[in-house]
Amino acid sequence: MPGSPPPDGARTLRLQVPNERAALEATRLRLLEFLQGDGLPDRVIYRLELVLEEVLMNRLWHSGAPAGVGHTDLQLQVQPDGLVLRFEDDGPAFDPTLARHPGLPTSLDDATPGGLGLLLTRQAVSAWCYERVQDRNCLTLELVRS
Template identity: 30%
Template sequence: MRSIKLTIRNDPADLSVLRETLDRFGAEQGIPGKALFALQVVLDEIVSNVIKYAWPEGGAHEVLVRLAADDTAVRIEVVDDGRPYDPREAPAPAQAAPGSRPRPGGVGIHMVKQLVDGFEYERVDEYNCVRLTKRCIVGARSQTEGPNDKRRA
């Protein structure tokens, strides 16, 4: 299994470093384009929520992100020392009555659940640990891509 670890600050500006790291990891590992796009959305949503909500008292904190890939899947782990929160328990987004606005929130985690094949949470000591799995064939190009094609299926 190939893996990398990245620690970012609880600062929205650090999301760009995380995005670049995932893009580079995806290219190096040959993660298919559709799977990489899903992982970009998922990682951005989970880490954005951690940055926004894990520390209501504020202050400087760190978020640890591990990316790992083998031949059949990509795994992401996000670890923070924020208040305990299991994102799997987020309520489904409310459907708005015709002519009214839906309540804000809840759509992102619902989308994460739809985009990944595995979604786990546990509280270990004083840390939230979210583990996500996206099954895909890693390192293989689609049959329609040529050797110089940068896109992934």
């Protein structure tokens, strides 16, 4: 939970991710490097990568800031039972936990690119929490180890 001390045995990585598309791959690789040796199942790594891309790209596309201006503070905490990701940014207030997702298309003809990122994120995590703290968006996501 936000604001609570980390459990015993937790390891934490903190990064400032520039508001630019090129930063996504470097951030992904840095997280994977940090997680080496933790024995996480491939499905957990996949969900981590999915969530990372969706959250950071939403920030990039919807923050209103020009590319290269601003950053997202990212914290990854490895706990005995899973991972906790915390994203903080100074973009416009946006609570993704309240956002409605578009209906799923019924055919390929009805499908359009985009718009399902929050739904994918919601399905990839075991818990998520949004707070607006001192004009900052604070999104905390939990992924279980199994």
